[in-house]
Amino acid sequence: xxxxxxxxxxxxxxxxxxxxxxxxxxxxxxGHRMQAAVMGFxxxxxxxxxxxxxxxxxxxxxxxxxxxxxxxTGNYVGSLLEEKLAxxxxxxxxxxxxxxxxxxxxxxxxxxxxxxxxxxxxxRHVLVIYLAxxxxxxxxxxxxxxxxxAFITIMDMKSAKGGYFKQAK
Numbered sequence: 001x002x003x004x005x006x007x008x009x010x011x012x013x014x015x016x017x018x019x020x021x022x023x024x025x026x027x028x029x030x031g032h033r034m035q036a037a038v039m040g041f042x043x044x045x046x047x048x049x050x051x052x053x054x055x056x057x058x059x060x061x062x063x064x065x066x067x068x069x070x071x072x073t074g075n076y077v078g079s080l081l082e083e084k085l086a087x088x089x090x091x092x093x094x095x096x097x098x099x100x101x102x103x104x105x106x107x108x109x110x111x112x113x114x115x116x117x118x119x120x121x122x123x124r125h126v127l128v129i130y131l132a133x134x135x136x137x138x139x140x141x142x143x144x145x146x147x148x149x150a151f152i153t154i155m156d157m158k159s160a161k162g163g164y165f166k167q168a169k
Contacts, residue, residue, distance in 0.1 A: 003060070003062070006053060006057070006063065006066075007062055007063065007065075007066040008066070009050075009053060010050050010053050010054060010063060010066040010067050010070060011066045011067075011069055011070040011073070012070065013046050013047075013049055013050035013053075013070065014050050014066075014067055014069075014070025014071050014073075014074055015070045015073045015074040015077055016046050016074070017043050017044075017046040017047040017050065017074065018070070018071050018073075018074025018075055018077075018078060019074045019077045019078035019081055020039050020040075020042060020043040020046070020078070021043050021074070021078065022074070022075065022078025022079060022081075022082060023039055023078055023081060023082055023085075024036045024039040024040050024043060026082055026087070026088075027039065027087075029158070030087065030088045030158060030159075031158055031159055032087075050067065050070070051067075054067045086132070086133040086134040086136070087133065088132075088133050088156060088157065089130060089131070089132060089133065089156075089157040089158075089159070089160055090130070090131055090132070090133045090136055090154055090155065090156055090157060091128065091129070091130055091154070091155045091156075091157055092127075092128075092129045092130075092131065092136065092139060092140075092152065092153070092154050092155075093126065093127065093128055093129075093152070093153045093154075093155070094125075094126070094127040094129070094143055094150050094151070094152050095117065095119070095124050095125070095126055095127075095150065095151040096124065096125050096127065096143075096147050096149075096150040096151075097124060097125070097147075097149070098125070098146060098147040098150070099125065100146070101125070101127065101143070101146050101147055101150070102114045102125070102127055104142065104146050105127070105129065105139070105142060105143070108138070108139075108142055110129050110131055110135075110139060111129065111130065111131075111163060112127050112128070112129050113127070113128040113129075114126070114127055114128075115127075115128070130157065130160055130163060133156075136154060140152065
């Protein structure tokens with residue numbers, strides 16, 4: 001293997017194994033143990049192969065640079081992949097003065113729990129919505145189109161039981 005191909009191999013291998021590591025960690029946190037185990041299996045194979053290329057040629061500092069660049073890029077790529085996959089569940093909390101907003105959200109198939117709250121300037125509606133992460137952009141667009149002044153917080157959930165969740169189409 002030519003040195004240039006060796007550097008490229010190390011870089012790509014690190015991007016792959018670190019991306020898998022990022023996804024695997026998130027799978028563990030979200031309780032998807034079997035998927036995490038499978039990812040970990042392939043992650044380690046790729047990691048050891050890349051590490052072997054670097055350790056076998058410690059005299060070449062470009063191997064180390066390719067290894068480090070692959071690691072850094074892998075973190076970035078892994079987080080992008082996780083964002084695109086949008087796995088898991090989310091809680092969206094909305095504080096609004098718009099009394100019609102809960103029904104608008106329900107009409108789009110989302111479950112909404114409404115509570116009354118007291119803010120600095122009076123009564124507010126606190127909406128709690130549990131949904132799949134992949135549906136968050138559609139929900140946020142809906143909320144913003146109906147109430148530009150709504151205060152929105154988004155929190156990841158590990159798991160949920162019962163309730164109503166919008167069905168994926």
